[in-house]
Structures are given as structure tokens and as C-alpha cells.
Amino acid sequence: MNIRQAAIGAAALDAGAIIVFSAIGRASHDEGILGDAGLGLATTAWPFLAGAGIGWVIARGWKHPCDWKATGVPVWASTLVGGMLLRLASGQGVQVSFIIVAGLFLAAFLIGWRVISGILAKRAGLKK
Structure with missing residues (x-):
């Protein structure tokens, strides 16, 4: 597997x-x-995918x-922080308990x- 294939696979796993x-x-x-408008999952996921x-x-x-x-730590941090900020900006809810659960799940x-x-x-x- 080359680095390009690894990057595509890693991005797919993250998404x-x-x-x-x-x-x-x-x-x-x-x-x-x-959801009601047919975009429920997309509405929930897009802030975190963008992050x-x-x-x-x-x-x-x-x-x-x-x-x-x-890669893992910066992607996790950006997913969590960026996702929460984009949720706030788009009028979606953000509670402390949600941030904690999201942080733990996304880190795992x-x-x-x-x-x-x-x-x-x-x-x-395969690794030194």
C-alpha cells in the first residue's frame, strides 16, 4: 500500500x-x-466532518x-472544537455533557x- 492509498483509507475511516x-x-x-426534512444525519454530521x-x-x-x-490528535481536536463551533454557528445545541461524550467517542x-x-x-x- 502506498501513502496515497493509506491517506484515502484513513480519511474514509475518519469520516x-x-x-x-x-x-x-x-x-x-x-x-x-x-429527521423531518430528510437531512437529519447530514445536518448532524457536517460540522464534525468539516472540523x-x-x-x-x-x-x-x-x-x-x-x-x-x-495526524490523529490534530484531527481529533479539530473535529471536536471545529464541530462544536460550527454547531453553535448553525444554531444547533452544544451542552457540556455533549462535548465530553463527543470528545471521548471521537478520541477513541x-x-x-x-x-x-x-x-x-x-x-x-512494518514499523521501526
Whole structure:
């Protein structure tokens, strides 16, 4: 696998984690995936997806897409902070408990898979 393929896969995993996070959140509030206007999941996910995109640019994630420190932490922080700020700007709710839950879930999924990937690569002799 080359770095371009790794970056595409990493970005897809990040986006998937954010969509799962958004879907679980909607389901836990009995909002349904589509919502009233048919855009429920998209309305919930877009601020976090935009935040993640900003994080990828800040970290230049395409250079080390699977590195939990160089890419995972900046993408997580940008997803959380950017997502919350964009939610506020778009009139969506932001409560302290939501920030905590979002921070923990997103850390587990945006940083966690990279940590596991690094451990597996090291065991397989793919990483120094």
C-alpha cells in the first residue's frame, strides 16, 4: 500500500467514525437518521466532518495518515472544537455533557484506530 492509498483509507475511516458517531447520537435522542426534512444525519454530521477536514489540512494528514500523534490528535481536536463551533454557528445545541461524550467517542475512534494500527504494524515488522 502506498501513502496515497493509506491517506484515502484513513480519511474514509475518519469520516465513517464521524458518521457512526452522528447516527448513534441521533438514535439516542429518537431523532431518526433522516429527521423531518430528510437531512437529519447530514445536518448532524457536517460540522464534525468539516472540523475533521480542517484538522487534516492543519496536520497535513496525507503525509502520515496513520500516525496517531502527527495526524490523529490534530484531527481529533479539530473535529471536536471545529464541530462544536460550527454547531453553535448553525444554531444547533452544544451542552457540556455533549462535548465530553463527543470528545471521548471521537478520541477513541479517530486516535484509537491509529494506535491499534501502529501496534499491529510494529508487530508485523512494518514499523521501526
